Amino acid sequence: MNAPNQRIIECNGIHINIAEQGEGPLVLLVHGFPESWFSWRHQIDALAAAGFRVVAPDLRGYGKSDAPQAIDQYTILHLVGxxxxxxxxxxxxxxxxxxxxxxxxIAWQAALMRxxxxxxVAALSVPFRPRGKAPPTSLMPRTENAQFYQLYFQEPGPAEAELGRDPRATIRNMLFGASGDGVAAARAAVAAGG
Structure with missing residues (x-):
């Protein structure tokens, strides 16, 4: 198959970059954090070869898509929209x-709302969580040894300052840390007493 075509479309008052390939019924692939459409590159090719039209956007704030400055422009309603x-x-x-x-x-909520x-809907790594009486973040542990990354991003300021000091190193370290080589290096360091 050919590489996906990328183009910018307008929707909801912003520009969104999409990668698309294939013909047939539409499959929309939605990436996670801190990813982009590129994380779906192997699935795009396989699904297109199987007879689907595949579209993978960069979500707002990611990749080549617009990144509105206002925090309130990133609600689930905006993302589903x-x-x-x-x-x-x-x-x-x-x-x-x-x-x-x-x-x-986002996929779960899109299927529920529309x-x-x-x-x-197909969801990878995150099960459906119905709306509850408490915000999901209130149920996440906040100890020295256990903290969900989502909590780090709840207050504007500290995360942006820390991650923005050297964005290239930040993304490289995050991706390496989550890779097989990064996990192996971390285990070796713990085994060596580091």
Missing amino acids: DMVGILDALGAPAAVIVGHDWGAS PDRFRA
Whole structure:
């Protein structure tokens, strides 16, 4: 197969970069944190070869898509709205939506809010969590040895300052740390008393 084509579309008042490939029923692939459409590159090719039209956007704030400055522009309603806006821009009445990590939460909510547009959902690594009486972050541990990364990003300021000091090193370290080589290096350091 060929490499996916990338282009910028307009939806919900912003520009969103999409990678697309193939012909047939539409499959929308939604990436997680800190990823981009590129994390789906192998699945895009395989799904297109299997007879699907595959679209993987960079979510707002990621990759080549616009990054609105206001924090309130990143609610689940905005993110689901972007997925619907992508379908509208493509002239597609409906799609199967697939999400990974944060993208899985978006996929679940898209299918719940707009079952007329998202006829099926596949979620990788994040199970469905129905709305509860307490915010999900209030249930996450906050100890010296256990803290969910989502908590780090709840207050504006500290995360941006720390991660923004050297963005290239930050992303490289995050991706290496989560890779097989990074995990092996961490285990070796612990075994050596480091």
